[in-house]
Amino acid sequence: MxxxxxxxxxxxxxxxxxxxxxxxxxxxxxxxxxxxxxEVPRDxxxxxxxxxxxxxxxxxxxxxxxxxxxxIIQKMELSNTYVIKTEVAGPGFINFTLDNKRLFDxxxxxxxxxxxxGKTNLDQPKSINVxxxxxxxxxxxxxGNARGGAIGDTLANIYHWAGWAVSKEFYLNDAGNQIxxxxxxxxxxxxxxxxxxxxxxxxxxxxxxxxxxxxxxYKEFGDSLVHVTEDKRTETLIAYGLQINISNMKRDLERYRxxxxxxxxESALHNGGMIDDIIQVxxxxxxxxxxxxxxxxxxxxxxxxKDEVLIRANGVPxxxxxxxxxxxxxxxxxxxxxxxxxxxxDHHGHVHRLQMALKAAGIAPERLKVVLMQLVSLMKDGEPxxxxxxxxxxxxxxxxxxxxxxxxxxYIFNTNNATTHLNFDMDLAIEQSNExxxxxxxxxxxRIQSILRSVSSKAATCDFSLLTEKTELALIDKMTxxxxxxxxxxxxxxxxxxxxxAYDLATCFHSFYNACRVNCDEAGLREARLKLISxxxxxxxxxxxxxxxxxxxxx
RNA sequence: GCGUCAGUAGCUCAGCUGGAUAGAGCAACGGCCUUCUAAGCCGUAGGUCAUGGGUUCGAAUCCCCUCUGGCGCACCA
Numbered sequence: 107m108x109x110x111x112x113x114x115x116x117x118x119x120x121x122x123x124x125x126x127x128x129x130x131x132x133x134x135x136x137x138x139x140x141x142x143x144x145e146v147p148r149d150x151x152x153x154x155x156x157x158x159x160x161x162x163x164x165x166x167x168x169x170x171x172x173x174x175x176x177x178i179i180q181k182m183e184l185s186n187t188y189v190i191k192t193e194v195a196g197p198g199f200i201n202f203t204l205d206n207k208r209l210f211d212x213x214x215x216x217x218x219x220x221x222x223x224g225k226t227n228l229d230q231p232k233s234i235n236v237x238x239x240x241x242x243x244x245x246x247x248x249x250g251n252a253r254g255g256a257i258g259d260t261l262a263n264i265y266h267w268a269g270w271a272v273s274k275e276f277y278l279n280d281a282g283n284q285i286x287x288x289x290x291x292x293x294x295x296x297x298x299x300x301x302x303x304x305x306x307x308x309x310x311x312x313x314x315x316x317x318x319x320x321x322x323x324y325k326e327f328g329d330s331l332v333h334v335t336e337d338k339r340t341e342t343l344i345a346y347g348l349q350i351n352i353s354n355m356k357r358d359l360e361r362y363r364x365x366x367x368x369x370x371x372e373s374a375l376h377n378g379g380m381i382d383d384i385i386q387v388x389x390x391x392x393x394x395x396x397x398x399x400x401x402x403x404x405x406x407x408x409x410x411x412k413d414e415v416l417i418r419a420n421g422v423p424x425x426x427x428x429x430x431x432x433x434x435x436x437x438x439x440x441x442x443x444x445x446x447x448x449x450x451x452d453h454h455g456h457v458h459r460l461q462m463a464l465k466a467a468g469i470a471p472e473r474l475k476v477v478l479m480q481l482v483s484l485m486k487d488g489e490p491x492x493x494x495x496x497x498x499x500x501x502x503x504x505x506x507x508x509x510x511x512x513x514x515x516x517y518i519f520n521t522n523n524a525t526t527h528l529n530f531d532m533d534l535a536i537e538q539s540n541e542x543x544x545x546x547x548x549x550x551x552x553r554i555q556s557i558l559r560s561v562s563s564k565a566a567t568c569d570f571s572l573l574t575e576k577t578e579l580a581l582i583d584k585m586t587x588x589x590x591x592x593x594x595x596x597x598x599x600x601x602x603x604x605x606x607x608a609y610d611l612a613t614c615f616h617s618f619y620n621a622c623r624v625n626c627d628e629a630g631l632r633e634a635r636l637k638l639i640s641x642x643x644x645x646x647x648x649x650x651x652x653x654x655x656x657x658x659x660x661x
Numbered sequence: 662g663c664g665u666c667a668g669u670a671g672c673u674c675a676g677c678u679g680g681a682u683a684g685a686g687c688a689a690c691g692g693c694c695u696u697c698u699a700a701g702c703c704g705u706a707g708g709u710c711a712u713g714g715g716u717u718c719g720a721a722u723c724c725c726c727u728c729u730g731g732c733g734c735a736c737c738a
Binding site: 145147148161165171198242283398400411412418423454458519526548559598603623660 | 663664665666667673674675677678679680681682683684685686687693694697698699700702703708717718720721730732733734735736737738
């Protein structure tokens with residue numbers, strides 16, 4: 107019970123019990139007590155943990171917040187805790203000062219749990235499906251997919267550490283209009299091998315990868331598709347192109363350290379009748395109608411501005427219909443408690459209507475959370491790199507990883523909150539210097555391992571209370587935040603917390619390193635410090651593993 | 662036009678869902694290596710939290726107006 111997360115929860119419970127007791131004794135506390143939350147005061151003179159509940163209650167009760175705080179403190183049962191001092195301060199904060207023993211106790215926990223330290227469990231097991239990247243298989247993965255991949259994969263790892271049963275999923279859009287367009291583009295490029303005058307479809311895919319695929323087919327199968335029907339040619343080339351593109355995507359993602367549990371094919375929704383099923387569900391609820399030959403979803407009945415087409419007049423389902431069926435499959439058929447999607451911000455208009463369609467189908471919309479990420483600008487030589495998918499000149503994930511290490515890419519894509527625009531500076535990512543935050547964190551780990559190689563431990567036990575230096579205590583304190591950080595990252599769907607935490611922890615270690623010598627003359631202190639840095643190594647490595655960044659032993 | 666996300670130090674970003682004196686990194690300036698990795702550490706300087714109002718014990722944080730920027734408003738995905 108000595109991690110920050112546990113101690114804060116314990117104090118919340120004690121405060122709640124105190125208030126309940128006071129209420130039972132006839133004190134005029136309101137029925138709707140606000141949810142009690144802890145804070146960490148900026149200045150240590152205000153203690154280690156602080157509550158503002160008295161100030162929140164003051165208005166409801168019409169009493170002085172400091173008086174309320176005093177009353178609450180008197181009934182708090184703190185005998186079996188690390189609290190050594192309570193105080194009412196300022197306008198009515200209740201401040202708690204904690205015994206350093208909590209740090210030493212937690213150090214023991216870290217050392218015994220090592221690579222499992224920081225994992226928490228939920229009261230009840232919950233399952234979560236994290237879907238990310240889900241790029242069209244009509245071309246290679248680009249730089250935006252790289253950000254989505256880093257965010258989604260890290261988010262999934264965070265949920266795993268927070269105690270959820272996690273499934274990583276890629277939604278493969280292997281059906282629909284863009285696949286037809288893909289096939290027509292391939293067919294044109296294929297025929298152009300024999301007759302360069304053959305026209306290219308107006309809105310076809312211009313990328314060079316399409317030409318490569320067409321030529322690849324020609325090399326393998328020659329002119330076998332020249333004299334067949336158009337449908338047969340397109341169909342064959344689609345199957346050929348998809349198979350190659352999908353296996354290339356898998357290869358590039360694996361290089362990027364992303365392994366999916368499920369590759370969900372959109373075509374399965376069409377072939378398996380799942381789209382028909384969902385339309386039946388919506389129709390049974392009276393939420394569809396027919397107009398101009400199309401079947402519509404009555405979205406205006408569900409807080410949307412306009413109705414949406416589900417089945418086009420030509421009988422082909424829209425992307426929207428497929429997406430409803432897909433999420434119905436996730437949340438109803440496969441029964442995940444939560445579905446999290448990482449989408450580009452350009453899809454934000456789609457979020458609300460999808461949630462509303464799910465609600466119409468009887469699924470609580472809160473079970474679907476969409477993390478919208480802003481797009482990436484790539485900077486090189488101080489200049490923005492133009493990204494145009496249309497012209498086929500986009501930077502691919504594979505190109506990126508040829509220049510930048512996976513470690514740097516995955517770390518940097520998680521430095522900013524997903525909601526903010528990210529400038530990815532190629533020069534900085536390549537640079538091996540103090541400006542590159544990845545190296546800063548990795549360097550801390552390598553330094554630790556270097557010390558552990560050169561200074562040997564001679565005792566099985568040691569006395570952590572010998573650790574009294576400010577930097578020593580600050581380092582342990584930062585380690586005890588680990589599980590709290592994971593839980594906050596999970597709560598906020600924000601993987602960028604982990605890079606910030608890694609950086610802060612590395613800073614605490616570097617400060618300690620410069621202020622204190624591990625290999626010091628006093629044997630007891632040396633043992634304690636060896637254990638200290640060993641524990642720090644575990645936490646650093648775990649943090650980096652959530653980000654799927656290597657923790658090197660040497661640099 | 663409507664919706665949406667954002668605007669915090671010269672630059673890139675935090676700010677723990679309303680708390681106490683707004684914080685980091687880079688850039689600038691000044692220090693620290695004959696002992697465990699200087700890819701490091703310590704310090705100085707840098708702010709009208711876009712603007713104006715509102716809510717209250719208390720606002721960078723919540724609400725409204727305005728300004729600026731990104732994105733979206735298809736029988737595309």
